Amino acid sequence: NGISHPCDGKLYYRGYDVEEIIAGFTKDKRYGFEEVTYLLIFGEMPNDEQLADFTELLGYYRCIPPNFVRDIIMKKPSCDIMNAVARSVLMLYSYDDKADDVSIPNVVRQSIQLISQLPLLAVYSYQAYKHSHIGGSLIIHEPDSKMSTAENILHLLRDDGNFTQLEAEILDIALVLHAEHGGRVSRQGQHKTLLWPREQGLKRRVMHPE
Numbered sequence: 001n002g003i004s005h006p007c008d009g010k011l012y013y014r015g016y017d018v019e020e021i022i023a024g025f026t027k028d029k030r031y032g033f034e035e036v037t038y039l040l041i042f043g044e045m046p047n048d049e050q051l052a053d054f055t056e057l058l059g060y061y062r063c064i065p066p067n068f069v070r071d072i073i074m075k076k077p078s079c080d081i082m083n084a085v086a087r088s089v090l091m092l093y094s095y096d097d098k099a100d101d102v103s104i105p106n107v108v109r110q111s112i113q114l115i116s117q118l119p120l121l122a123v124y125s126y127q128a129y130k131h132s133h134i135g136g137s138l139i140i141h142e143p144d145s146k147m148s149t150a151e152n153i154l155h156l157l158r159d160d161g162n163f164t165q166l167e168a169e170i171l172d173i174a175l176v177l178h179a180e181h182g183g184r185v186s187r188q189g190q191h192k193t194l195l196w197p198r199e200q201g202l203k204r205r206v207m208h209p210e
Contacts, residue, residue: 031148059145061116084125
């Protein structure tokens with residue numbers, strides 16, 4: 001009926017119990033952050049084909065412009081990683097040819113692109129801070145489009161790029177639990193719900209960028 005009812009101690013995404021979501025993907029030995037991200041944006045759980053396409057799209061967008069680390073992140077490393085990430089996101093405006101396009105498909109595209117890029121911005125900002133303020137070697141790894149978001153964060157963060165399966169699984173669950181923590185994805189997902197089903201074909205246009 002459109003009325004919110006608080007459920008103390010429970011977390012729901014789009015009507016789905018997050019505990020049940022986590023139980024499902026951990027039982028199947030797969031990562032869940034990508035699936036939950038799809039749910040928050042599009043308002044429904046993806047089928048296998050939709051999830052595969054969406055995961056591939058996240059991998060496609062998991063990159064930042066050439067020389068961005070050198071020219072933006074390394075220029076003035078911040079001790080506050082959130083501050084560094086915020087500055088980087090603002091600078092990405094200059095690299096987006098459709099930055100001012102507020103059409104729903106483009107805003108969803110921007111949201112998905114930021115979801116893919118934010119882990120890179122956070123890790124690279126931390127590496128720049130550590131190198132500038134603590135000392136030591138600066139090691140920048142390239143992301144792997146075939147890895148999950150959790151795996152990529154650990155791969156980028158570690159000097160040798162290595163991590164254990166358990167570490168990736170724990171981080172993936174943490175990402176799921178914080179996926180709707182007041183972020184852009186949640187707000188755009190709410191806009192999507194209000195406009196559905198009027199915006200027919202949205203997922204196809206976003207999931208298959210030209």
